Amino acid sequence: MAINDLEKDQFIKSMLTGLSARTKENYLRRLPMWNAFIKMTPTQQIEKRLQDLTSQDLTQRTFFENKFREYKEALENQGNLKARSVTTMLTAVASFFGRNSLTLDLKRGDWKSTQQTEVIEQKMKRKEKLNTSSNFQVKNLNTKQKKALIK
Numbered sequence: 001m002a003i004n005d006l007e008k009d010q011f012i013k014s015m016l017t018g019l020s021a022r023t024k025e026n027y028l029r030r031l032p033m034w035n036a037f038i039k040m041t042p043t044q045q046i047e048k049r050l051q052d053l054t055s056q057d058l059t060q061r062t063f064f065e066n067k068f069r070e071y072k073e074a075l076e077n078q079g080n081l082k083a084r085s086v087t088t089m090l091t092a093v094a095s096f097f098g099r100n101s102l103t104l105d106l107k108r109g110d111w112k113s114t115q116q117t118e119v120i121e122q123k124m125k126r127k128e129k130l131n132t133s134s135n136f137q138v139k140n141l142n143t144k145q146k147k148a149l150i151k
Helices: 003-008 010-016 021-036 043-054 063-078 083-098 116-130 141-151
Strands: none
Touching: 003 010, 003 021, 010 043, 010 083, 021 063, 021 141, 043 063, 043 141, 063 083, 063 116, 063 141
């Protein structure tokens, strides 16, 4: 669905009402990726969400929360997005549902990028390597120079 078509959708219009021009532009750039991932138009998503929320089947009831988590994982696995970019992409999705009064039941961990953990682990490994290195040049670096190498 092209951005021009997206803007015509009644639920996108509802979502964008009252937002700044920049936020509208950002959401309109990010939502097509979600729509392609989920393989539904915004109207189809809202209709399904309304049906799902009345279901006694927990899998059906939490369909979009689970898709949200899958989408986060798919974005992270692309390998070209930073953790903050992933969060920004997810914000557009959550706002779509929230601003249409169908808020997703998300937990803190649903938002937290696993990429941040990997970056911290990589920095710790580099720091450990610097501290155990027998390399004369590394040992003679001052603290500021060592910190620059860790980043």
